[in-house]
Amino acid sequence: MSVINLDHMSANPLLPEVQEAMIAAIRENLGNPSSQHRLGERAAELLDESRAAVAALVNASVSREIVFTSGGTEAVNLAIKGVAWAKSDEGKGKHIVTSNIEHNAVIRSLRRLKLMGFTVTSVPVDERGRVNPETVAKAIRPDTILVSIMHGNNEIGTIQPVKEIAAVCKEKKVLYHCDAVDTVGVLPVDVQEMGVDLLSFASNPFYGPTGVGGLYVRRGVPIWSLFDGGVQENRKRAGTENLVGIAGMAEAARLAARDMGARAAHTRKLRDLFLSKLPEYLSDYGINGDPENCLPNLVSVSVHHVEGESVVLMLDDEGFAVSTRSACASGSLRASHVLLSTGLGFADCQGTLVITFGIDNTEAEVMKFLAALKTSVTTLREISPLYKNGQGVPQ
Amino acid sequence: MYSKTVMDHFRNPRNVGEIKDASGVGEIGNPVCGDMMTIYLDIKDDVIRDIKFQTFGCGAAIAVSSMLTELAKGKTLSEAKKITNKDVAKALEGLPKNKLHCSNLGADALQAAIRDYEDKKSGKKREPEEADEKHKHDHDDKCYCPYCDAELAEGDTFCKNCSFHEDE
Numbered sequence: 001m002s003v004i005n006l007d008h009m010s011a012n013p014l015l016p017e018v019q020e021a022m023i024a025a026i027r028e029n030l031g032n033p034s035s036q037h038r039l040g041e042r043a044a045e046l047l048d049e050s051r052a053a054v055a056a057l058v059n060a061s062v063s064r065e066i067v068f069t070s071g072g073t074e075a076v077n078l079a080i081k082g083v084a085w086a087k088s089d090e091g092k093g094k095h096i097v098t099s100n101i102e103h104n105a106v107i108r109s110l111r112r113l114k115l116m117g118f119t120v121t122s123v124p125v126d127e128r129g130r131v132n133p134e135t136v137a138k139a140i141r142p143d144t145i146l147v148s149i150m151h152g153n154n155e156i157g158t159i160q161p162v163k164e165i166a167a168v169c170k171e172k173k174v175l176y177h178c179d180a181v182d183t184v185g186v187l188p189v190d191v192q193e194m195g196v197d198l199l200s201f202a203s204n205p206f207y208g209p210t211g212v213g214g215l216y217v218r219r220g221v222p223i224w225s226l227f228d229g230g231v232q233e234n235r236k237r238a239g240t241e242n243l244v245g246i247a248g249m250a251e252a253a254r255l256a257a258r259d260m261g262a263r264a265a266h267t268r269k270l271r272d273l274f275l276s277k278l279p280e281y282l283s284d285y286g287i288n289g290d291p292e293n294c295l296p297n298l299v300s301v302s303v304h305h306v307e308g309e310s311v312v313l314m315l316d317d318e319g320f321a322v323s324t325r326s327a328c329a330s331g332s333l334r335a336s337h338v339l340l341s342t343g344l345g346f347a348d349c350q351g352t353l354v355i356t357f358g359i360d361n362t363e364a365e366v367m368k369f370l371a372a373l374k375t376s377v378t379t380l381r382e383i384s385p386l387y388k389n390g391q392g393v394p395q
Numbered sequence: 396m397y398s399k400t401v402m403d404h405f406r407n408p409r410n411v412g413e414i415k416d417a418s419g420v421g422e423i424g425n426p427v428c429g430d431m432m433t434i435y436l437d438i439k440d441d442v443i444r445d446i447k448f449q450t451f452g453c454g455a456a457i458a459v460s461s462m463l464t465e466l467a468k469g470k471t472l473s474e475a476k477k478i479t480n481k482d483v484a485k486a487l488e489g490l491p492k493n494k495l496h497c498s499n500l501g502a503d504a505l506q507a508a509i510r511d512y513e514d515k516k517s518g519k520k521r522e523p524e525e526a527d528e529k530h531k532h533d534h535d536d537k538c539y540c541p542y543c544d545a546e547l548a549e550g551d552t553f554c555k556n557c558s559f560h561e562d563e
Binding site: 305307309327347350384 | 411
């Protein structure tokens with residue numbers, strides 16, 4: 001059975017041009033970019049071209065501000081731990097400021113640092129999931145070395161006021177890392193205009209391969225390498241580069257720079273269609289996030305009186321891939337920290353679906369999905385003791 | 396992630412619904428992950444003539460409820476009292492480790508329903524039971540990180556393997 005992908009956040013298809021670029025890189029039988037001989041020369045050229053394409057996508061002032069990594073998670077780990085170690089080694093302090101709705105890569109990197117003697121202040125968000133830059137300013141102390149607050153949230157789609165947060169950090173002379181994994185290549189991201197010092201990204205959100213991403217490190221920012229070994233990536237990331245993946249990401253970056261406006265318009269149209277038709281198909285639900293400042297491709301909907309994993313499994317049987325943030329499906333069996341931080345109750349977190357549209361989706365698919373969603377939710381509510389006679393049972 | 400039997404019971408749950416004027420009703424809720432299960436019994440001459448369930452929860456929770464009703468239907472009360480959560484998981488050809496902690500509440504709900512029946516019969520009143528945490532350790536005596544399945548020492552709140560924290 002063919003599957004309609006409404007979970008692009010988990011896996012985007014590789015664009016044909018990206019596939020071609022990767023296959024070409026494989027077939028070229030490239031050498032090692034670090035070699036002195038001519039076999040390595042072409043590899044080094046390809047690496048340089050790729051770095052330039054990616055640097056252009058985020059408007060880095062020079063290519064070497066881009067460090068290639070194995071994806072968004074490594075980029076985030078490198079940014080946070082690398083800066084924390086370098087700054088604390090300089091005796092600049094051990095305090096870091098973050099927000100309550102970060103990705104686990106940020107949360108768990110910080111938790112690991114806490115075990116090593118660092119302290120962390122996490123600022124709250126409002127009911128739309130927005131951080132107030134003034135709260136960030138108040139959280140910064142004399143021993144603060146880094147602020148890490150994301151750009152677009154991967155669960156509710158809220159876009160943070162990154163420019164304002166960066167201005168606060170600049171004024172307080174604190175480095176700012178922005179996790180922009182879900183916005184780079186999706187929305188215009190300009191590191192110079194935003195004023196960030198470090199910015200993490202991954203290739204798959206803009207239809208490049210998984211397993212490759214990068215970190216923008218502004219010139220002069222002190223950072224220690226996570227991996228020790230060779231002097232690759234301007235001494236910021238030891239290990240021979242994943243050149244095939246990087247070539248794929250570079251091609252995806254070129255295409256994203258050209259097409260992201262049209263892509264965002266397409267997914268926004270599907271998102272708007274879904275949201276406008278939803279009341280005809282479903283009752284008792286809530287939409288999460290910030291309707292004004294949001295990712296163009298994401299809808300977070302909390303369906304009341306059902307549990308998300310059951311909905312996902314049932315929709316999978318109908319040929320639709322969506323994601324959930326219910327505790328049961330989280331692996332950790334905990335309700336989503338993002339949803340709880342916006343003030344959503346535990347019960348409503350349980351029925352939360354995350355739907356992410358992509359360039360391959362159509363309006364007809366959205367309409368089919370709405371019908372399948374209605375069937376699944378109706379079936380599960382019939383099984384549920386929390387829903388009787390067409391409404392929720394008061395608990 | 397789930398066995399074929401689990402998916403079969405999830406897709407085609409057996410004995411869904413309510414029994415009007417049930418002989419006994421058992422409700423179990425798990426405060427940790429929010430699963431809720433209600434079991435209705437129709438008992439005559441100490442035999443479970445009919446059993447129905449209503450469940451709010453994940454795929455595992457629904458499959459557990461369905462399988463439990465199959466195991467209990469037609470059994471005498473003394474037979475039914477011997478049904479454990481472990482039996483249900485075994486009949487389902489296993490459950491993911493973290494779901495053993497969480498969703499495997501069927502037998503607890505059945506036992507609560509039987510107690511309700513016996514209390515009604517003897518005219519005893521009992522306060523509604525709070526879901527206890529006992530079932531969390533039913534599978535064996537060890538504790539595992541619910542995120543990465545690494546073994547945790549008793550009382551650990553932090554998993555050094557994956558940096559999962561209990562407050563999460």
